[in-house]
Amino acid sequence: MDAQWDDLKIFLAVARRESLSGAGRVLKIDPATVGRRIARLEAAYGAPLFAKSPTGYALTDAGQRLMGHAVRVEQAIEDAAEEMMGKTGGLSGQIRIGAPDGSANFLLPQVLEKISDDNPDLDIQLVALPRVFNLTRREADMVVAVSPPNAGRLTVQKVADYKLHLAASRKYLEKYPPINTLADLSGHRIVGYIPDMIFDKELDYLSETGVERVNLASNSVSVQINWVRQGSGIGIVHDFAIPWTQGIEKILTDEISLTRSFYLVRHADDRRLERLNRFAAALVEGMRHEVARLEALT
Known part of the structure; x- marks a missing residue:
């Protein structure tokens, strides 16, 4: 039946x-x-x-x-x-996107707002979680990821590279000893991920600085950036997030400059769905433009 x-x-x-x-x-x-x-x-x-x-x-x-x-x-x-x-001429219905909370908080809102403006009958859901999404279980229609998956019936499209740097608030830099080299970090409070909750190797930023101890740790990028913004310590910050935070500036840019990439991941069966193809094209174009625009402001 x-x-x-x-x-x-x-x-x-x-x-x-x-x-x-x-x-x-x-x-x-x-x-x-x-x-x-x-x-x-x-x-x-x-x-x-x-x-x-x-x-x-x-x-x-x-x-x-x-x-x-x-x-x-x-x-x-x-x-x-x-x-x-x-x-x-316009999309309708509902589309759900999964994304790490850094891009979900500081990059995707303005990109998705533009798509919504162009498609007033479309309902867009953005799920921000600090973990890998399961597309096989259809937790989302598509996912923004920081590394390409190597298993599953998935299609992967590289979206854009993005930059990250060590950063601190001006308030913090005025209060504590000067930071001229990476060795100077040992005397400062460090903000970063909870080590055993790093869900993707591409997020292990601090290993490239030689820092061994994270004084203030969270599985959320937004929490980390708020600690940096309020002068609680020094951390690795996405360049595209800096324009949204007052008083944060990059430090040691000649010694530490990280490049990572965003990927758009979809279920392989969805390639035949014109509706999702059109949305994905708009999402990729919007993300590339917004990364470039925000990074140019730092």
């Missing part, structure tokens, strides 16, 4: 929210009804689609296989609606 689209919508909601109650809130239906519809879908396919785990509902192998098909159906329906309603 072919699954009806309504059942597939419920399946997608449970897969993305990992719970019946979470899916019910999104769909505005009772969790018990969600459970019954999932049971009906599993009976139709003759296989369990979810396994109950301590963290919620996890996709089984059969569920993983259905996920890709369900997403393509979802995107095809949205594409058809745009075309039939005469909205081919």
Whole structure:
């Protein structure tokens, strides 16, 4: 028996929210009804689609296989609606992007605002998390990453290089001993990542400075930048974030200048979806322009 689209919508909601109650809130239906519809879908396919785990509902192998098909159906329906309603000039529906919190806080808001201005019928969701996103589980439609993944059915596009430097607030530099060489850092308070929570090797900035101790550590770039901004210590800061923070200046630029890259990662099956292709093109163009604009201000 072919699954009806309504059942597939419920399946997608449970897969993305990992719970019946979470899916019910999104769909505005009772969790018990969600459970019954999932049971009906599993009976139709003759296989369990979810396994109950301590963290919620996890996709089984059969569920993983259905996920890709369900997403393509979802995107095809949205594409058809745009075309039939005469909205081919602009995007509509909902698109979710996952990104590390540094780019999510200081780079993507203005890029996505421009895309929203150009596509008033489009709902954009930006999920900022200091971890790797799982596109196989469809946690997002696409992800901005700081290193290209080496596993999974994914497509990867390099977006742009970006710069990072040691930085401190003018208040801090006036209060503490001068910093003329990397060796001088040993007498200063250092801000950085919690070492065992660095989720990507490209974020291990301080290893290139020779610093062994991080006095103030957080898994959030935004927290780190706030510590630097308020004069709590010295840290590695994205150049594109500096124009958004008052009183921060780069230091030791001749000794430490880091280059990293952003990549746009998508599920391989989405290459055929014109709607997501158009959004991805606008996102890449906007990010390249904004990185260049902000870095030119530092």
